[in-house]
Amino acid sequence: MGRHREFDVDTALDAAMRVFWRKGYEGASYADLTAATGVERPALYAAFGNKEALFRRALARYYERYLDYLPEALAQPTARRVAAHLLHGAVDLNTRYPDHTGCLGINGVLAGSDDAEPVRQALIDARAAGEALLRERFDRARAEGDLPETARSDVLAAFLTAVLHGMAVQAKAGFSRDMLMAVAEHALSTWPTGGSAPSDPAS
Amino acid sequence: MGRHREFDVDTALDAAMRVFWRKGYEGASYADLTAATGVERPALYAAFGNKEALFRRALARYYERYLDYLPEALAQPTARRVAAHLLHGAVDLNTRYPDHTGCLGINGVLAGSDDAEPVRQALIDARAAGEALLRERFDRARAEGDLPETARSDVLAAFLTAVLHGMAVQAKAGFSRDMLMAVAEHALSTWPTGGSAPSDPAS
DNA sequence: TCGTTACGATAACGATCGGTATGGAATTGG
DNA sequence: CCAATTCCATACCGATCGTTATCGTAACGA
Numbered sequence: 001m002g003r004h005r006e007f008d009v010d011t012a013l014d015a016a017m018r019v020f021w022r023k024g025y026e027g028a029s030y031a032d033l034t035a036a037t038g039v040e041r042p043a044l045y046a047a048f049g050n051k052e053a054l055f056r057r058a059l060a061r062y063y064e065r066y067l068d069y070l071p072e073a074l075a076q077p078t079a080r081r082v083a084a085h086l087l088h089g090a091v092d093l094n095t096r097y098p099d100h101t102g103c104l105g106i107n108g109v110l111a112g113s114d115d116a117e118p119v120r121q122a123l124i125d126a127r128a129a130g131e132a133l134l135r136e137r138f139d140r141a142r143a144e145g146d147l148p149e150t151a152r153s154d155v156l157a158a159f160l161t162a163v164l165h166g167m168a169v170q171a172k173a174g175f176s177r178d179m180l181m182a183v184a185e186h187a188l189s190t191w192p193t194g195g196s197a198p199s200d201p202a203s
Numbered sequence: 204m205g206r207h208r209e210f211d212v213d214t215a216l217d218a219a220m221r222v223f224w225r226k227g228y229e230g231a232s233y234a235d236l237t238a239a240t241g242v243e244r245p246a247l248y249a250a251f252g253n254k255e256a257l258f259r260r261a262l263a264r265y266y267e268r269y270l271d272y273l274p275e276a277l278a279q280p281t282a283r284r285v286a287a288h289l290l291h292g293a294v295d296l297n298t299r300y301p302d303h304t305g306c307l308g309i310n311g312v313l314a315g316s317d318d319a320e321p322v323r324q325a326l327i328d329a330r331a332a333g334e335a336l337l338r339e340r341f342d343r344a345r346a347e348g349d350l351p352e353t354a355r356s357d358v359l360a361a362f363l364t365a366v367l368h369g370m371a372v373q374a375k376a377g378f379s380r381d382m383l384m385a386v387a388e389h390a391l392s393t394w395p396t397g398g399s400a401p402s403d404p405a406s
Numbered sequence: 407t408c409g410t411t412a413c414g415a416t417a418a419c420g421a422t423c424g425g426t427a428t429g430g431a432a433t434t435g436g
Numbered sequence: 437c438c439a440a441t442t443c444c445a446t447a448c449c450g451a452t453c454g455t456t457a458t459c460g461t462a463a464c465g466a
Binding site: 424 | 438443452460462463465466
Binding site for chain 1: 229280290294315330331375376379391393396
């Protein structure tokens with residue numbers, strides 16, 4: 001009894017998910033959502049509840065649809081291959097779609113609405129500037145012999161900032177200082193040695 | 204001629220910076236800013252311009268005031284000590300103030316307004332759940348001998364997720380796939396070996 | 407065919423957003 | 437002491453936010 005829904009719920013959810021992926025939670029307005037889904041506002045409310053519920057549904061769908069490499073990775077036979085599968089899967093996902101860079105779970109609150117774009121760009125620029133300083137410093141280090149000739153300073157700088165930003169996210173999630181310090185120590189444990197200067201175990 | 208300003212601009216800027224640190228750019232409303240600074244809205248506009256200009260000033264102040272370990276690190280004699288100083292400085296900053304966890308530059312757009320808190324918490328929980336899965340997987344790996352007895356599965360899981368999230372941030376900043384892959388490879392280069400199983404160079 | 411049901415579309419709700427016009431008070435230079 | 441100037445405070449601006457009431461109508465079971 002009663003009329004049936006005209007739009008496909010799954011299709012609409014996919015479209016909504018892509019909006020959240022691109023603009024984040026607060027950055028995605030209902031104007032964006034209705035435009036992307038082709039579904040009017042009250043119909044979205046009827047089908048999904050409020051905005052938060054819609055976002056949670058979209059997040060769940062993201063996990064099962066795009067984070068499928070996570071259970072794949074966990075099924076790998078060795079820990080190293082688990083890590084490798086995870087890292088490569090993340091690289092792939094982060095760069096597969098040119099207009100959905102990064103990961104919904106992070107962009108979800110790292111991205112913002114459209115008119116916050118200049119601010120976001122300023123932050124990105126500041127980041128890039130810091131990373132460039134690091135890269136130049138590592139270039140000098142290689143020239144001075146305390147990095148091996150084969151070391152890639154751009155990779156080292158990118159790796160370091162990746163760990164730094166990952167730690168910042170973790171701190172926001174409530175990680176203890178000890179845990180963060182252990183993460184930092186592990187990151188250091190991979191530091192290349194073998195230049196003309198001896199490896200340096202200090203602090 | 205004319206009356207002088209009653210409030211101290213630097214003090215107000217510090218207070219505003221702390222608000223942005225906690226709530227992000229869009230999450231910080233003028234209601235928050237006036238409450239924190241004790242300065243009325245028109246006075247903030249007169250002193251700093253609009254919200255974006257105020258944020259940029261706050262960001263600059265954050266760099267010179269709290270990211271002072273960055274030039275310190277760059278002045279270290281070896282690349283490894285540069286990295287160490289940077290990592291430890293970041294750990295310190297991220298955990299020094301209980302109510303300003305993380306880094307302004309990342310929270311700046313990773314945090315949001317107060318009523319987005321449940322969504323943020325859902326994301327944090329999802330992240331923690333994934334990390335717990337990783338930790339359990341590494342526990343099993345140690346039991347099976349493909350991780351050394353001394354390996355700390357919690358640290359490995361935290362390190363991996365830190366790199367993953369750092370890469371996601373970098374992808375949002377426009378990093379190339381090759382660069383991200385190089386970062387991933389470097390992160391893998393530090394993977395502990397020495398369990399009963401041989402090290403596994405695959406994939 | 408008829409009554410019921412739930413649809414889709416429009417428009418409006420109160421609240422809050424960033425940003426400003428308006429006065430009255432206060433402090434300055436002359 | 438006066439006039440000019442700049443302050444602070446209140447109140448309001450239009451726009452947009454998430455959310456919902458209203459309403460005509462299309463699709464169902466009987």
